[in-house]
Amino acid sequence: MIGRLVDSPARMANIKSQIKRNAQNERSRERNRSVRTSLKTSTKKARAAVAAGDAEAAQERAREAARALDKATSKGIVHKRTAARRKSRLTKAANAVV
Numbered sequence: 164m165i166g167r168l169v170d171s172p173a174r175m176a177n178i179k180s181q182i183k184r185n186a187q188n189e190r191s192r193e194r195n196r197s198v199r200t201s202l203k204t205s206t207k208k209a210r211a212a213v214a215a216g217d218a219e220a221a222q223e224r225a226r227e228a229a230r231a232l233d234k235a236t237s238k239g240i241v242h243k244r245t246a247a248r249r250k251s252r253l254t255k256a257a258n259a260v261v
Contacts, residue, residue, distance in 0.1 A: 195240050202241070205231045209253050218260045225257035 176182045209224035232246040241249075 198235050198238070198240050202228075202231055202235055206249065206253065209257065213256045213260050216260060218257075221257040221260045225253045228253055 176185055205224070205228040209221065209228045212221040212224045215221075229250045232241060232250055235241040236243050236246040
């Protein structure tokens with residue numbers, strides 16, 4: 164799907180630059196959505212390792228989730244303070260298992 168707004172007859176832009184901008188926005192929306200979904204998955208894996216009580220796996224999963232959060236922050240998908248808060252909470256939970 165190239166665009167829900169671009170292909171919609173009710174909201175078709177007349178200006179060439181806006182048509183291009185709508186297409187760009189749609190591509191970035193899809194990309195950002197997949198990154199946010201993978202962030203949720205990595206966080207869930209870390210929380211599951213903490214719940215299982217496996218200290219080594221919890222540390223490793225928390226490290227992977229923190230790396231994914233840093234990447235998302237650098238791409239502007241997640242705000243840096245949001246990423247810092249989530250990393251802090253994950254690390255705190257992982258360290259509590261140890």
